[in-house]
Amino acid sequence: MEDNLENITEDEAELYDRQIRLWGLDAQRRLRAASILLIGLKGLGAEIAKNIILSGVKAVTLMDPNMIDEEDQMSQFFVSSAPVGQNRAVASAAPAQLLNPMVKVTADASNPSDKEDEFFAQFDVICATGCKTSLQCRLDNLCQERKIKFFSGDVFGFYGFMFSDLGRHEYLHEEIKRKKKDGQEKEEEGITITREVTNFSLLENELKFDWKADSPGMKKKIRQTPSAFFITRVYEEFLELHGRRPAVSTMEMDTKELQNLRILVLNKLGVPAKCIPEDFYQYGYGELSPVCAIVGGVLGQEIIKAVSQKDAPLDNFFFFNGVNDEGMVDKISV
Amino acid sequence: MALNGALGKQNVNTLNKCKILMVGAGGIGCELLKNLVLTGFTDIQLIDLDTIDVSNLNRQFLFRKEHVGKSKAQVAKESALKFNPNASIVAHHDSIFNSEFGVDFFKSFTVVLNALDNRAARNHVNRMCLAADIPLVESGTAGYLGQVNPIKKGLTECYECQPKPSAQKSFPGCTIRNTPSEPIHCVVWAKHLFNQLFGEEDPDEDVSPDTEDPELTADAGKSALDSEAKKDAIGGIERKSTRAWAVETGYNAEKLFNKLFRDDIKYLLSMETLWKERRPPQALDFHDLPGKDLQSASTRSTDVWTVQECGDHFTRCLTALKEDLAKRGEDGMLVWDKDDHHAMDFVTSVANIRAHIFGIPLKSGFEIKSMAGNIIPAIATTNAIIAGAIVLETLKILFGKIDKCKQVYLNRVPNDRKRLLVPCALDPPNPKCYVCSSKPECVARFNTSKITVKTLQDKILKGHLNMIAPDVEIDDGKGTILISSEEGETEDNEDKYLSDFGVVNNTRLKCDDFLQNYSLVVTVAHVEKLDGELEFEIVGDLSQCHPEEDGDSSAASGAPAAGKAADDEDDLIVMEDLELEDKEMEQSQGESVESRKRPAEDVESPAKSKRKAVAAAGDSEDLIEIS
Numbered sequence: 001m002e003d004n005l006e007n008i009t010e011d012e013a014e015l016y017d018r019q020i021r022l023w024g025l026d027a028q029r030r031l032r033a034a035s036i037l038l039i040g041l042k043g044l045g046a047e048i049a050k051n052i053i054l055s056g057v058k059a060v061t062l063m064d065p066n067m068i069d070e071e072d073q074m075s076q077f078f079v080s081s082a083p084v085g086q087n088r089a090v091a092s093a094a095p096a097q098l099l100n101p102m103v104k105v106t107a108d109a110s111n112p113s114d115k116e117d118e119f120f121a122q123f124d125v126i127c128a129t130g131c132k133t134s135l136q137c138r139l140d141n142l143c144q145e146r147k148i149k150f151f152s153g154d155v156f157g158f159y160g161f162m163f164s165d166l167g168r169h170e171y172l173h174e175e176i177k178r179k180k181k182d183g184q185e186k187e188e189e190g191i192t193i194t195r196e197v198t199n200f201s202l203l204e205n206e207l208k209f210d211w212k213a214d215s216p217g218m219k220k221k222i223r224q225t226p227s228a229f230f231i232t233r234v235y236e237e238f239l240e241l242h243g244r245r246p247a248v249s250t251m252e253m254d255t256k257e258l259q260n261l262r263i264l265v266l267n268k269l270g271v272p273a274k275c276i277p278e279d280f281y282q283y284g285y286g287e288l289s290p291v292c293a294i295v296g297g298v299l300g301q302e303i304i305k306a307v308s309q310k311d312a313p314l315d316n317f318f319f320f321n322g323v324n325d326e327g328m329v330d331k332i333s334v
Numbered sequence: 335m336a337l338n339g340a341l342g343k344q345n346v347n348t349l350n351k352c353k354i355l356m357v358g359a360g361g362i363g364c365e366l367l368k369n370l371v372l373t374g375f376t377d378i379q380l381i382d383l384d385t386i387d388v389s390n391l392n393r394q395f396l397f398r399k400e401h402v403g404k405s406k407a408q409v410a411k412e413s414a415l416k417f418n419p420n421a422s423i424v425a426h427h428d429s430i431f432n433s434e435f436g437v438d439f440f441k442s443f444t445v446v447l448n449a450l451d452n453r454a455a456r457n458h459v460n461r462m463c464l465a466a467d468i469p470l471v472e473s474g475t476a477g478y479l480g481q482v483n484p485i486k487k488g489l490t491e492c493y494e495c496q497p498k499p500s501a502q503k504s505f506p507g508c509t510i511r512n513t514p515s516e517p518i519h520c521v522v523w524a525k526h527l528f529n530q531l532f533g534e535e536d537p538d539e540d541v542s543p544d545t546e547d548p549e550l551t552a553d554a555g556k557s558a559l560d561s562e563a564k565k566d567a568i569g570g571i572e573r574k575s576t577r578a579w580a581v582e583t584g585y586n587a588e589k590l591f592n593k594l595f596r597d598d599i600k601y602l603l604s605m606e607t608l609w610k611e612r613r614p615p616q617a618l619d620f621h622d623l624p625g626k627d628l629q630s631a632s633t634r635s636t637d638v639w640t641v642q643e644c645g646d647h648f649t650r651c652l653t654a655l656k657e658d659l660a661k662r663g664e665d666g667m668l669v670w671d672k673d674d675h676h677a678m679d680f681v682t683s684v685a686n687i688r689a690h691i692f693g694i695p696l697k698s699g700f701e702i703k704s705m706a707g708n709i710i711p712a713i714a715t716t717n718a719i720i721a722g723a724i725v726l727e728t729l730k731i732l733f734g735k736i737d738k739c740k741q742v743y744l745n746r747v748p749n750d751r752k753r754l755l756v757p758c759a760l761d762p763p764n765p766k767c768y769v770c771s772s773k774p775e776c777v778a779r780f781n782t783s784k785i786t787v788k789t790l791q792d793k794i795l796k797g798h799l800n801m802i803a804p805d806v807e808i809d810d811g812k813g814t815i816l817i818s819s820e821e822g823e824t825e826d827n828e829d830k831y832l833s834d835f836g837v838v839n840n841t842r843l844k845c846d847d848f849l850q851n852y853s854l855v856v857t858v859a860h861v862e863k864l865d866g867e868l869e870f871e872i873v874g875d876l877s878q879c880h881p882e883e884d885g886d887s888s889a890a891s892g893a894p895a896a897g898k899a900a901d902d903e904d905d906l907i908v909m910e911d912l913e914l915e916d917k918e919m920e921q922s923q924g925e926s927v928e929s930r931k932r933p934a935e936d937v938e939s940p941a942k943s944k945r946k947a948v949a950a951a952g953d954s955e956d957l958i959e960i961s
Contacts, residue, residue: 013635013700017389021704022477022711025636043372047718050395054714073418074340077368080417099395157340224752248339286340289372290729293365293722298754301478301715312747318754322726325740327755329748 005029012102016056027308028056032102034307035059035122039112039139040129041088043075043287044155047296048127048303049096050077055304059104061123062096064089065111071248075155075287117142125303127151132243133236137204140165144202149306152203153299156235156245157284158322159228160295164302164313165200171309172196198315206316206332212270222271226328228319230265230275235284237261248285255281283323291322298327344733349374352732353442356380357430357459358449359410361712362473364396365721366449367414371421373725379424379443381435382407387673393714430455431802437851440466445731447724448472453498457769457800458850460485460493464770465851469731471724477711480720480744484727484760486736487770495764507867508547511540513608517689517697521705524684525670527594528677530576531585532659532668538867541576541594543602550607585656587649591620595687615691620645624690635699641690644683651680672707681706719744723755768799768854779859780870782841783833787824789869790832790843791817798872799854801847808835809842809855819848832858 008028013020020028034057038049041064053060068088073080078092093107112128113135120126120139126148128139136152143150144167153162173196211222238254238261239245246254258281266273298318305313320327338346354375356363359382370378384406386397396413397406405427414423428434440446440462448470450456456472463470464487472483472493485492509515510523526539583589599617603609618641625640639647654676659668670677682699685706689696703709723742730739740757748754768776778794785794795804795817803819816835818824827835837843839860846853864871 008636010634014388016392018709018712019392021709022713051715051718054392054395074372074374077372077417080372081419098398251339288340289369290722290725293369293718297715297719297722304715314754325723325726325742325755325757326753328752329754330752
């Protein structure tokens with residue numbers, strides 16, 4: 001790990017006081033050297049942007065080729081009362097910048113699919129929200145080649161997920177150990193710090209997992225896999241096929257398609273029908289603000305962990321299901 | 335504002351009709367207000383007494399630098415209105431304890447959401463919601479951990495159903511005064527010294543050597559005292575208050591320094607039994623401090639000062655604080671504040687000088703501020719997650735599905751059932767709860783001839799039992815009024831002891847708080863002396879109490895120890911992480927929610943039911959750092 005990072009100024013120490021007390025000065029120094037590309041500025045993207053800009057990273061590029069739409073009113077607080085039709089990233093940049101003048105916030109209205117691979121090399125972290133699975137996989141692959149930390153995520157109504165691929169990730173792990181000193185009744189606490197490594201896997205490898213394999217423990221594996229994994233696969237399928245997400249304005253039509261895709265996903269994966277409740281679609285329209293806050297909070301914290309190289313990262317999915325309050329971490333391919 | 339269809343079959347228009355009261359517009363509050371407005375709530379009132387500080391800006395995203403010093407409630411309202419200009423938000427820059435916010439006020443809301451940072455306010459809102467019979471969603475965060483607790487009278491545990499340990503960890507007086515072994519001991523001593531010199535004098539905060547240290551045989555302590563008094567005139571100042579002596583010397587830095595760090599230390603050294611198995615302290619002289627020749631160029635708060643630098647800061651701060659004190663007039667006093675640079679630097683320098691004397695590692699000003707200011711670290715992401723969970727629970731309450739509500743705990747790492755967010759079933763009310771049961775009762779253990787009416791009122795009823803303006807009547811058939819909330823009616827009683835009014839073992843005191851609509855019967859259990867240095871002890875659950883004949887008390891197990899009132903209004907928190915068994919304690923001091931509830935879905939491994947996240951109830955600004 002580089003030690004040539006500049007020291008934190010008194011102004012920064014004052015502003016970031018409460019978080020430095022949690023993750024320490026070194027972590028804060030690493031944070032403020034990180035450049036992050038955030039793709040997708042809907043409700044989830046806005047939450048992530050807020051969290052990482054507040055934390056004091058060096059620079060955040062907000063990228064979204066789309067226009068503000070009606071659904072942004074319910075979760076995208078940068079533009080929730082802005083007129084529809086403006087580019088989302090451009091409209092978000094000014095209010096996002098106000099959160100922390102020490103972070104360089106820029107907007108890019110281009111489509112990430114149109115960018116050359118070289119464009120992405122300038123970032124330390126790339127986080128893709130609201131993107132098709134195929135684009136997520138392309139970005140993940142190029143991030144792995146270039147040793148860029150990759151994240152993706154999305155929210156559909158009450159459901160949401162996060163994925164991370166940090167490649168070979170080194171981090172410091174703090175453990176508080178209690179031990180008794182000789183001759184003393186009281187236990188003393190000491191902090192031990194160890195350097196740990198986690199090896200991540202590619203999103204495409206995770207999604208290739210063979211649920212039909214006749215291996216022992218598969219039934220248990222299916223039972224223990226978060227419901228939001230199977231549910232969000234339906235929405236990812238919708239997005240991939242139609243290039244858009246199910247919308248409140250086309251609810252009737254989209255519900256039928258979601259019901260069809262449910263069967264398709266169940267068959268494709270080869271998992272029992274109960275993995276995706278029949279009425280799942282009732283809870284999957286729009287992006288619910290509290291769900292964006294939860295998934296965006298977890299994802300934002302994972303970006304902070306990845307950059308600061310402090311604490312064990314979540315390996316490698318987080319799923320949230322707001323219908324039953326379940327927020328689970330899982331590695332599908334294991 | 336949500337669109338119909340997004341909340342499933344539930345109609346978004348229901349949200350328009352809901353009246354929400356939000357208590358607190360800080361870390362959780364800012365996130366919560368955003369979520370509420372975006373989700374489609376349009377009728378919101380929020381209360382916060384606080385003003386905005388720079389250290390809030392890393393997470394309280396509705397505030398910016400230009401808002402520092404302004405009302406949190408007001409600025410939060412203005413910022414949130416930009417998310418939906420059609421929402422109706424009323425901001426109260428006021429205390430929730432204000433009698434204006436009575437039971438009728440609470441009754442005017444559909445649901446109350448707490449986003450608080452201290453236990454006193456949480457207790458109060460809990461009682462107001464019980465009295466008004468309005469559902470409450472309670473929440474708290476500390477560092478990476480957080481929790482959400484839906485509360486409904488008669489259906490779930492209330493906030494006070496489970497006893498909570500004392501808000502502040504206290505240390506034995508002799509450790510602080512004679513044998514410090516950790517930085518925190520020096521910090522506590524330094525704060526005591528501050529209060530002795532500039533603040534309200536408290537006999538419990540004596541900074542001089544303690545001759546009644548149980549480690550000393552009676553003789554050793556006494557002979558040390560005698561010999562010291564003889565050979566050293568300064569020894570005689572023990573009988574004078576530290577404050578009076580300091581004033582006499584004109585707060586002379588050299589005299590104070592040499593008394594505190596040279597003569598008192600020499601005196602401690604004369605208590606030889608203390609140092610048989612300890613490293614003896616080394617007295618310092620004002621003019622001969624280590625690090626004199628080292629010129630450290632840095633002035634950052636994260637650097638550790640040399641002892642010489644500590645001495646310089648000690649001198650500088652004494653002068654500055656003396657001037658601050660003079661501005662307060664004849665009987666003025668200073669209140670220690672972690673954000674006052676002179677007060678903070680004074681404690682940093684004093685704590686480090688004392689640490690050096692006792693061979694304890696020195697700490698930076700930044701670290702000492704954590705300890706002295708009881709600062710709980712706080713981050714945006716945890717608050718965002720918890721605020722999201724609050725709204726999801728609130729939606730269930732509003733759409734008539736309170737039976738589906740869960741307590742939600744946010745862990746630092748996933749538990750062995752892969753859960754980062756753990757939903758737990760709600761527990762029914764504790765039938766013996768001294769707050770929400772139909773006939774609230776508790777037992778107070780103390781020596782009736784040592785507890786004054788004022789102590790009963792201020793420390794027990796207000797400080798510990800969280801009443802605001804109690805009325806107390808002795809249940810003696812005559813209805814003797816001990817305390818009246820009407821001004822001037824019972825002030826003559828204040829300095830008398832309870833025994834003067836015929837209060838004995840098993841006397842019942844009928845205590846009422848009009849504002850909280852709360853009546854509590856306190857049964858007195860007379861004990862000659864309590865363990866440790868406790869003045870009194872409250873036992874909420876009567877079955878846990880075994881009043882004793884003599885003074886050799888054994889603290890009732892599970893009872894909240896009645897320590898001294900926290901000396902900082904923001905309180906502390908303990909959290910036990912899921913990995914308790916793996917010895918991965920997060921933090922170790924302060925308030926804890928003592929619940930040991932089963933994860934809602936955890937039926938297959940009862941053995942693991944105890945492995946439960948117990949996060950703190952507090953987006954508290956406060957923490958004692960593990961040193």
